[in-house]
Amino acid sequence: MRTMKTLAVSVLAAAALVLSGCGTSTSSVKPDDVNPEGEIKPHEISWLLSRPVDGGVITAMKQIAADYAKDHEGFELKFITTPDRPSYIQKLETLAAANKLPELFDIDATPFAAKLAKKGSMVDVEAMLKDMGLYDDYRTSALDYQRFDDGSLYMVPFESQVEVFFYNKALLAKAGVDIPKTLDDIPQMCAALNKAGITPITMDGQDMWPLERFMAYYPFRESGNDYIKKLKKGEAKLSDETGRKAVQWMADLGSSGCFQEGFSSTGYADAQALFTSGKAAIYNTGSWDLPTLGTEDLDASVRDQIDYFLLPVTDGGATTQNEYVAPSGIGMAVNTKGYDPLVRDFLKYALEQYPKVYGATGQVNPTTGDGTTLPSNATDLYQRVVDESDNVGDVTAMPWDTQLDSTSNTRLQQELVLLVQGDVSVDEFIDTMDGVIAENGPKAFAE
Amino acid sequence: MLPYRSKKSVLIFLLPPLLFYGLGVLMPVIQSLFLSFFEWDGISDMQFVGLGNYAKMFAGDAVFWQAFGNSMIYMMICLVLQLGGALLVATLLMQLTRGREVIKTLYLLPAVISTVAIGFLFQRIYSMDPVGLLNRLLQVVGLGDLARPWLSDTHTVLAAVSVPEGWRFSGLYMLIIYAAFMSILAEIEEAAKLDGVNEWQLFAKIRFPYIRPVWITTVVMAVTYALRGFDIPYLLSNGRHGQLVTTYMYRTAFTNTNYGYASAMSVFIVVECLVAVGLIFGLMKRKVDE
Numbered sequence: 059m060r061t062m063k064t065l066a067v068s069v070l071a072a073a074a075l076v077l078s079g080c081g082t083s084t085s086s087v088k089p090d091d092v093n094p095e096g097e098i099k100p101h102e103i104s105w106l107l108s109r110p111v112d113g114g115v116i117t118a119m120k121q122i123a124a125d126y127a128k129d130h131e132g133f134e135l136k137f138i139t140t141p142d143r144p145s146y147i148q149k150l151e152t153l154a155a156a157n158k159l160p161e162l163f164d165i166d167a168t169p170f171a172a173k174l175a176k177k178g179s180m181v182d183v184e185a186m187l188k189d190m191g192l193y194d195d196y197r198t199s200a201l202d203y204q205r206f207d208d209g210s211l212y213m214v215p216f217e218s219q220v221e222v223f224f225y226n227k228a229l230l231a232k233a234g235v236d237i238p239k240t241l242d243d244i245p246q247m248c249a250a251l252n253k254a255g256i257t258p259i260t261m262d263g264q265d266m267w268p269l270e271r272f273m274a275y276y277p278f279r280e281s282g283n284d285y286i287k288k289l290k291k292g293e294a295k296l297s298d299e300t301g302r303k304a305v306q307w308m309a310d311l312g313s314s315g316c317f318q319e320g321f322s323s324t325g326y327a328d329a330q331a332l333f334t335s336g337k338a339a340i341y342n343t344g345s346w347d348l349p350t351l352g353t354e355d356l357d358a359s360v361r362d363q364i365d366y367f368l369l370p371v372t373d374g375g376a377t378t379q380n381e382y383v384a385p386s387g388i389g390m391a392v393n394t395k396g397y398d399p400l401v402r403d404f405l406k407y408a409l410e411q412y413p414k415v416y417g418a419t420g421q422v423n424p425t426t427g428d429g430t431t432l433p434s435n436a437t438d439l440y441q442r443v444v445d446e447s448d449n450v451g452d453v454t455a456m457p458w459d460t461q462l463d464s465t466s467n468t469r470l471q472q473e474l475v476l477l478v479q480g481d482v483s484v485d486e487f488i489d490t491m492d493g494v495i496a497e498n499g500p501k502a503f504a505e
Numbered sequence: 506m507l508p509y510r511s512k513k514s515v516l517i518f519l520l521p522p523l524l525f526y527g528l529g530v531l532m533p534v535i536q537s538l539f540l541s542f543f544e545w546d547g548i549s550d551m552q553f554v555g556l557g558n559y560a561k562m563f564a565g566d567a568v569f570w571q572a573f574g575n576s577m578i579y580m581m582i583c584l585v586l587q588l589g590g591a592l593l594v595a596t597l598l599m600q601l602t603r604g605r606e607v608i609k610t611l612y613l614l615p616a617v618i619s620t621v622a623i624g625f626l627f628q629r630i631y632s633m634d635p636v637g638l639l640n641r642l643l644q645v646v647g648l649g650d651l652a653r654p655w656l657s658d659t660h661t662v663l664a665a666v667s668v669p670e671g672w673r674f675s676g677l678y679m680l681i682i683y684a685a686f687m688s689i690l691a692e693i694e695e696a697a698k699l700d701g702v703n704e705w706q707l708f709a710k711i712r713f714p715y716i717r718p719v720w721i722t723t724v725v726m727a728v729t730y731a732l733r734g735f736d737i738p739y740l741l742s743n744g745r746h747g748q749l750v751t752t753y754m755y756r757t758a759f760t761n762t763n764y765g766y767a768s769a770m771s772v773f774i775v776v777e778c779l780v781a782v783g784l785i786f787g788l789m790k791r792k793v794d795e
Contacts, residue, residue, distance in 0.1 A: 147760065151547060151760075154547055170546075177549070179548075263657070319633050319657075320656070323628070323632070464760055465757075468761055
């Protein structure tokens with residue numbers, strides 16, 4: 059009996075030690091303590107990310123981490139990726155709620171991210187990059203995309219993309235239409251394409267954000283990002299002139315049959331296939347699709363017909379042709395919990411090496427300097443779209459899914475499908491969304 | 506009557522499962538109940554709101570009631586397919602003299618396929634562009650006008666997500682009901698047949714009353730599973746249309762990070778299941794008493 063008691067006490071003591079060890083093994087720094095003192099002790103670190111497994115960012119960072127590990131025995135960068143964005147966000151938010159985020163994690167400049175930053179969970183990236191002497195290397199647009207409304211920067215950009223409208227010249231010619239000059243030309247163009255039996259615009263409705271991009275276009279052309287910045291806080295309404303014009307335009311896109319039937323349940327691969335198989339005339343996507351659209355891997359009958367145009371303007375709008383959606387992708391935040399001399403040293407090494415390695419994968423860097431090495435089978439289109447990155451104007455359109463609070467954003471995505479499908483009227487849509495944003499927006503952005 | 510020592514042994518053996526039940530089922534329910542009185546986004550401080558979340562749920566959230574209505578329709582479709590289909594197939598199987606095992610196995614197969622695979626399968630079946638199996642079949646039989654994007658059309662999405670769930674488990678309930686039918690003593694059926702009953706009377710007066718306890722169990726299982734149904738609707742429609750209380754709760758918690766309100770909904774689901782089971786037992790008992 060006595061032996062049993064001794065055993066039980068020993069087990070409890072061991073458990074207590076293990077548990078206490080778990081609780082104190084990772085230190086935490088202040089957000090602006092970007093260069094913590096101490097010895098660099100190699101250990102494993104993790105990056106929770108939402109990027110394609112075989113994409114340029116992971117490929118480049120794997121190579122860089124392997125090189126770093128050669129001189130730092132015991133170091134390993136573990137990639138935990140969930141490319142499907144809605145699933146990733148759920149995972150991220152759950153881990154954040156449990157205070158279990160790893161050393162590095164991907165996040166957009168959303169209200170949720172702002173709360174994490176306010177809580178002191180993210181390292182001040184502007185201070186970190188300046189301390190590392192890398193801040194000035196970055197494109198202004200790439201950094202601006204990652205900033206919160208107050209101008210603070212807590213995420214490192216790893217990409218520089220431009221979102222354009224790829225189109226099939228032969229299909230537009232068959233329907234007897236030109237590329238649209240203004241946003242108001244698009245519904246008419248869709249009607250003509252439909253008449254010719256061609257799907258006007260292919261839409262990945264399953265991911266929801268591609269349709270939400272369209273909602274952002276009209277207000278961006280009319281007033282830059284001012285409208286969404288006010289709308290998300292409840293300071294502007296969709297019933298205002300700008301909002302109503304945008305909602306009406308979305309409804310017009312729907313009634314003109316701009317998107318394929320059943321678009322809301324079409325996934326990314328099927329939507330892309332509609333364009334690459336020559337069935338759909340237009341595909342609004344980013345330069346991340348260039349390896350598919352701009353190389354000789356694509357069937358010649360479609361490849362030779364592909365060209366692109368930039369976001370059409372509006373008459374008397376506030377933004378110009380070269381100002382459109384040019385995101386630097388989801389950013390990487392650095393957890394203050396676990397930020398130690400090793401993490402800092404690795405990040406400095408990685409961010410110094412990254413432009414050269416990433417550029418070699420055929421992608422555009424978020425930094426200036428190292429260029430893009432095009433794939434050997436790249437077409438002329440590839441080069442022209444890559445060159446657009448250097449011509450992006452001063453203002454870039456902020457995607458609404460990174461701006462609105464999550465409840466309003468979710469509801470907007472659902473209601474937009476109904477609006478475009480004609481299941482709700484313009485007035486019903488406006489009433490619903492103004493109500494939802496009024497209830498959730500001001501609360502989410504309260505200082 | 507068990508002797509004292511045996512009672513003690515039973516208690517000792519019951520303790521571990523009770524402990525697991527408490528930790529795995531009761532604790533989360535109590536935690537949800539606790540959380541439902543707060544407003545919490547997962548990272549900020551929790552704010553006590555009393556019954557605020559319940560007030561919002563019952564009086565201020567049209568989406569919740571729409572989701573509740575959808576859940577009821579979803580449950581009805583699932584019940585018709587699962588229990589109706591199971592009863593029909595089990596009855597027909599009783600008539601067969603050969604090939605029963607093959608049919609049973611084939612019918613049970615969907616219950617062992619992974620949910621994700623079923624989700625992908627039906628996404629393809631319902632697809633409009635590229636044309637899926639269902640729309641292709643409609644075109645082949647000359648009903649091309651009925652072809653539609655089943656998962657995007659707001660009029661069909663609810664039925665479209667309910668059918669796979671009904672199809673998936675009907676085999677399982679068929680097996681349970683068939684086993685109950687098989688346990689009916691042959692002498693009883695033979696005596697009834699000698700008395701001149703037809704097949705319908707045999708089913709309605711002998712077989713069905715005999716399997717009533719098993720039937721109640723399957724109804725309870727099917728109703729509670731349907732009320733908690735989540736995976737297939739979520740995979741197929743991702744809550745775009747035809748939201749159920751469960752998918753709405755999940756979205757509220759893990760996309761909108763409104764854990765307090767989502768917890769209030771989860772408490773509602775628990776209560777809803779308990780009420781449903783109570784009603785089923787009540788109705789069945791009244792039927793027996795009559």
